[in-house]
Amino acid sequence: MNADDKTSLVIPEKVSFAVVGNDDDDVAINQTIEFTVVKIANSGFANLSDLESVTIPASVEEIGTNAFSDDYSLSTLLIATGSKLKTIGNYAFSAWISETFDLSSATSLTTLPVQLFLADGASQNPYVKNVVLPTSIS
Helix, strand or coil: CCCCCCCCCCCCCEEEEEEEEEECCCEEEEEEEEEEECCCCCCCCCCCCCCCCEECCCCCCCCCCCCCCCCCCCCCEEECCCCCEEEECCCCCCCCCEEEEEECCCCCCCCCCCCCCCCCCCCCCCCCCCCCCCCCCC
């Protein structure tokens, strides 16, 4: 999420950071290390009240419990084509406010948690009317 736009979050497929300094033998280090994003942490983007849209790269295999919980403006989820998403944790989208939740691009997903849209103690989400499932879920 960039500082100017607090309503959209595009999670990158890869992240990198620079290591600059000296090692124990006083040898200069100047290296860039790159990682592929494979998991969105438990509560990783929770409680972002202005967040409306999330784009998840194909590399993500797991969305943790409560990952986007209490994001009361969240109504758009874009999952990249070729998604490797296999697991979504309970309450991951507990404050989802759109009538439709589209998981059709998540073709590696085989199950959904029972409490995907529910906040703690709630018996139903009043907004969700349609869930578009990938063909991998029967």
